[in-house]
Amino acid sequence: MRSLALAIVAALAFAFASPAEAQMASGAVPAPVKEVCVTPTVTASNAYGINYVVGGLLTFTGPFPSSGSGVIQSIYVNIKDVESSGFTFVPLTGSPTGGSYTDATVAAIPTADKFLPRGTIVLSASSALGTQTTLVATGLGQALNAGSPSFYGLLLANAALTNNFAGTADVQVCADVVWFQ
Numbered sequence: 001m002r003s004l005a006l007a008i009v010a011a012l013a014f015a016f017a018s019p020a021e022a023q024m025a026s027g028a029v030p031a032p033v034k035e036v037c038v039t040p041t042v043t044a045s046n047a048y049g050i051n052y053v054v055g056g057l058l059t060f061t062g063p064f065p066s067s068g069s070g071v072i073q074s075i076y077v078n079i080k081d082v083e084s085s086g087f088t089f090v091p092l093t094g095s096p097t098g099g100s101y102t103d104a105t106v107a108a109i110p111t112a113d114k115f116l117p118r119g120t121i122v123l124s125a126s127s128a129l130g131t132q133t134t135l136v137a138t139g140l141g142q143a144l145n146a147g148s149p150s151f152y153g154l155l156l157a158n159a160a161l162t163n164n165f166a167g168t169a170d171v172q173v174c175a176d177v178v179w180f181q
Contacts, residue, residue: 037174043104057101070179072142077135080170086158
């Protein structure tokens, strides 16, 4: 009876595991975490609003192996001023074919690209250092099959910005990813 109970507990643990945990339980060995960052060009002194694209289409070059799949563990956004409005990151499985992904415009995804997003990642903000903001989402376990070593994403403003960006390089977006060998 005890072995049956242990087997049920093990099966439930595997069933509710994140993609990364399930891969490790199957014997796959994770590669070291790789961090890749982009500093997109943003529009200084612009009043970004709700669902505005921040920095245009973001390209994260080379975090995945040639198979093009891995797991996003964390997303970090650093902003050079205090910003409390919040942001959302949207990972994409491929390069969009159209749509409006221009910096400082409302995001508009065309029909051909509607299956590219892989959920939304809401980022929590902290301005504990006083003069800048760090937004973060960790422990994601967000599996992504981008089909190439690079992946794409969008950073969207959740509301009107508290402060306008002072310069065109005021935002940095980083992703920590792992993949399995």
